[in-house]
Amino acid sequence: MVQYSKKIQGVPEPTIRRMPSYLAFAEGLLRKGQQFVSSTQIANYMNIDPTQVTKDLSYTTIVGKTRVGYEVKAIVDVLSEFLGFSVMDNAFLVGAGSLGSALLHDSGLNHFGLNIEAAFDVNPATIGRKINDVEVFHIDQFRDLAQELNVIMGIITVPAENAQTVADLMVAWGIKAIWNFTPARIKVPDDIIVQNTTLYSNLAIIFNKLHHERKEE
Amino acid sequence: MVQYSKKIQGVPEPTIRRMPSYLAFAEGLLRKGQQFVSSTQIANYMNIDPTQVTKDLSYTTIVGKTRVGYEVKAIVDVLSEFLGFSVMDNAFLVGAGSLGSALLHDSGLNHFGLNIEAAFDVNPATIGRKINDVEVFHIDQFRDLAQELNVIMGIITVPAENAQTVADLMVAWGIKAIWNFTPARIKVPDDIIVQNTTLYSNLAIIFNKLHHERKEE
DNA sequence: AATCATTAAAGAAATTTTTCTTTAATGAAA
DNA sequence: TTTCATTAAAGAAAAATTTCTTTAATGATT
Numbered sequence: 001m002v003q004y005s006k007k008i009q010g011v012p013e014p015t016i017r018r019m020p021s022y023l024a025f026a027e028g029l030l031r032k033g034q035q036f037v038s039s040t041q042i043a044n045y046m047n048i049d050p051t052q053v054t055k056d057l058s059y060t061t062i063v064g065k066t067r068v069g070y071e072v073k074a075i076v077d078v079l080s081e082f083l084g085f086s087v088m089d090n091a092f093l094v095g096a097g098s099l100g101s102a103l104l105h106d107s108g109l110n111h112f113g114l115n116i117e118a119a120f121d122v123n124p125a126t127i128g129r130k131i132n133d134v135e136v137f138h139i140d141q142f143r144d145l146a147q148e149l150n151v152i153m154g155i156i157t158v159p160a161e162n163a164q165t166v167a168d169l170m171v172a173w174g175i176k177a178i179w180n181f182t183p184a185r186i187k188v189p190d191d192i193i194v195q196n197t198t199l200y201s202n203l204a205i206i207f208n209k210l211h212h213e214r215k216e217e
Numbered sequence: 218m219v220q221y222s223k224k225i226q227g228v229p230e231p232t233i234r235r236m237p238s239y240l241a242f243a244e245g246l247l248r249k250g251q252q253f254v255s256s257t258q259i260a261n262y263m264n265i266d267p268t269q270v271t272k273d274l275s276y277t278t279i280v281g282k283t284r285v286g287y288e289v290k291a292i293v294d295v296l297s298e299f300l301g302f303s304v305m306d307n308a309f310l311v312g313a314g315s316l317g318s319a320l321l322h323d324s325g326l327n328h329f330g331l332n333i334e335a336a337f338d339v340n341p342a343t344i345g346r347k348i349n350d351v352e353v354f355h356i357d358q359f360r361d362l363a364q365e366l367n368v369i370m371g372i373i374t375v376p377a378e379n380a381q382t383v384a385d386l387m388v389a390w391g392i393k394a395i396w397n398f399t400p401a402r403i404k405v406p407d408d409i410i411v412q413n414t415t416l417y418s419n420l421a422i423i424f425n426k427l428h429h430e431r432k433e434e
Numbered sequence: 435a436a437t438c439a440t441t442a443a444a445g446a447a448a449t450t451t452t453t454c455t456t457t458a459a460t461g462a463a464a
Numbered sequence: 465t466t467t468c469a470t471t472a473a474a475g476a477a478a479a480a481t482t483t484c485t486t487t488a489a490t491g492a493t494t
Contacts, residue, residue, distance in 0.1 A: 011425065012450075012451065013422060014450095014451065014452090015451090016418070016421050016422050016425050017415075017418040017421070017422070018418075019418075019421060020400055020415055020417045020418050020420075020421050021400050021401075021402055021413075021415065021418075023400075024377055024400035024401060025401075025402070028377075028378070028401075038470085038471065038472090039471075039472070040470085040471080045402055046402050047402065047404075048452095049452070049453060049454090050471090050472095051452085051453065051454075051472095051473090052451095052452065052453080054471095054472060054473065054474095055451095055452085055453095055473090055474095057472095058472090058473075058474090063472085063473090064471075064472050064473080065459090065460085065461095065471085065472075066458075066459040066460050066461085066470080066471050066472055066473090067459075067460045067461050067462085067469085067470050067471050067472085068460085068461075068470095068471075068472095069471070069472085070472090083421045083424060083425070084421070084424025084425065084427065084428045085421075085424070089424070089427070097322075098318075098319050098322030098323055099319050099322075099323060101315075101319065102315050102316050102318065102319025102320075102322075103319075105314075105315030105316075105319075106315055106316060106416075108416070108417060109416075109417075109420070112417050112420055112421075113420075113424065114420060152427070153423065160241055160245075161245065176427065177423050177426070177427055179419065179420075179423060183237055183238050183240075183241035184238075184241060184242075184245075185238055185242070185262055185263050185264065187264075193423060193426045193427060195419050195422055195423045195426075196238075197416065197419045198234075198237055198238065199323075199325070199326075199414065200237045200325060200326075200329050201233070201234040201235075201236075201237050201238075202396065202412050202414045203237075203326070203329055203330075203331060203396075204233050204234070204236060204237050204300045204301070204302075204329075205230060205233050205234070205412055206370065206394050206396060206410060206412045207300060207301025207302070207306070207330065208228065208233050208300070208301065209394070209410045209412075210301065210306070210369070210370075210393065210394055210410060211301045229480075229481065231480095231481070231482090232481090255440085255441065255442090256441075256442070257440085257441080265482095266482070266483060266484090267441090267442095268442095268443090268482085268483065268484075269481095269482065269483080271441095271442060271443065271444095272443090272444095272481095272482085274442095275442090275443075275444090280442085280443090281441075281442050281443085282441085282442075282489090282490085282491095283440080283441050283442055283443090283488075283489040283490050283491085284439085284440050284441050284442085284489075284490050284491050284492085285440095285441075285442095285490085285491075286441070286442085287442090
């Protein structure tokens with residue numbers, strides 16, 4: 001079957017996954033006052049191939065100079081911009097349990113362009129409280145607040161069995177993207193962006209390497 | 218160049234990433250009393266191709282029955298075993314800040330075979346406290362405790378700039394695997410397993426889809 | 435009992451991602 | 465000034481992963 005349209009100009013997801021680390025590295029170099037950095041240096045830091053770095057950076061407007069490398073400042077500026085870390089987007093978080101409150105405490109999210117406007121839960125013990133200056137509301141109040149505030153992302157940190165219910169509510173509320181931290185997979189309309197982040201997948205990979213994989217010799 | 222040895226029998230990492238979700242789905246079905254599940258059902262739940270599911274499951278000992286599907290109980294049992302979720306491994310966590318304490322609160326880790334024996338920090342405010350029954354020690358005490366307890370994994374949840382220092386200590390302490398939650402990349406000997414889990418990568422992917430990617434039409 | 439529809443499984447093909455190779459540029463050293 | 469070594473960049477090749485195709489099995493339906 002002929003495919004008449006696809007993602008235009010899509011940057012590979014593995015590339016995007018690596019970029020925040022390039023950025024973190026460059027930010028560190030910037031603080032240390034280093035002006036240029038070569039793909040070899042970056043690759044060495046990341047334990048990957050140098051051409052991988054140049055390929056990845058070639059998706060942006062950054063250009064390197066032969067025998068010199070890339071300008072550190074340019075990497076920081078262009079990459080933050082490219083990754084969407086330089087504009088602030090608003091989010092609601094549903095599920096103010098342990099993982100939820102950890103995210104509320106994480107200043108890194110703010111640093112990378114995500115502002116959590118409010119949190120929601122059903123637990124009377126947490127409702128009304130403030131976690132790191134973010135107020136926790138009863139989930140029934142979500143609809144009204146979503147109207148007032150310009151919120152485009154919903155973060156799901158409830159138990160897996162409630163993920164779909166929360167997702168349905170978020171879609172009804174007009175949210176554009178959902179960051180799902182449960183192992184459950186949610187069904188949403190095609191135009192809603194879903195990103196699943198399951199910590200346990202990483203655990204599974206570690207265990208697999210520890211228990212199964214024999215070493216290369 | 219001829220490669221004389223490689224990973225033997227390596228299961229693709231994307232496969233392992235998907236497996237915890239298969240498992241979570243199967244556990245849900247088991248609770249509901251469903252006895253069999255087809256690859257189509259699983260694929261529909263995951264929003265992936267059915268053959269992907271059969272391929273993934275073919276790496277395990279699970280076999281399906283034509284026109285019936287896979288036995289739910291078998292998926293649960295074999296997958297938990299396969300993913301290493303059915304034996305308990307001990308870990309130390311360094312960095313009892315917001316993310317660190319969230320992990321300490323997360324019962325899911327225990328459910329999936331990871332037991333955090335102790336936590337470490339340098340902040341006097343947290344040292345001596347117990348977080349969800351896990352005691353927080355000063356990092357200097359790590360060496361002694363590592364001797365006593367059979368700990369194979371170290372979890373790094375310190376600020377990025379301290380990641381390498383902590384990793385070096387962990388390696389010196391004889392840890393076999395490191396789960397690194399910072400965006401920094403750490404250098405360790407080849408025989409140490411490192412798994413990097415950077416939340417901000419996921420954020421980058423969402424932003425990229427929100428800001429850059431045009432929809433297919 | 436015969437047909438049909440659904441399914442797992444295996445292998446082929448297509449796609450995606452990574453690694454390798456070549457080229458040209460240029461700062462540093464001789 | 466000339467040579468040398470390092471680098472980015474572009475394209476080719478290789479490797480990994482996903483999707484497609486075919487086959488055979490079998491429960492359900494007629």
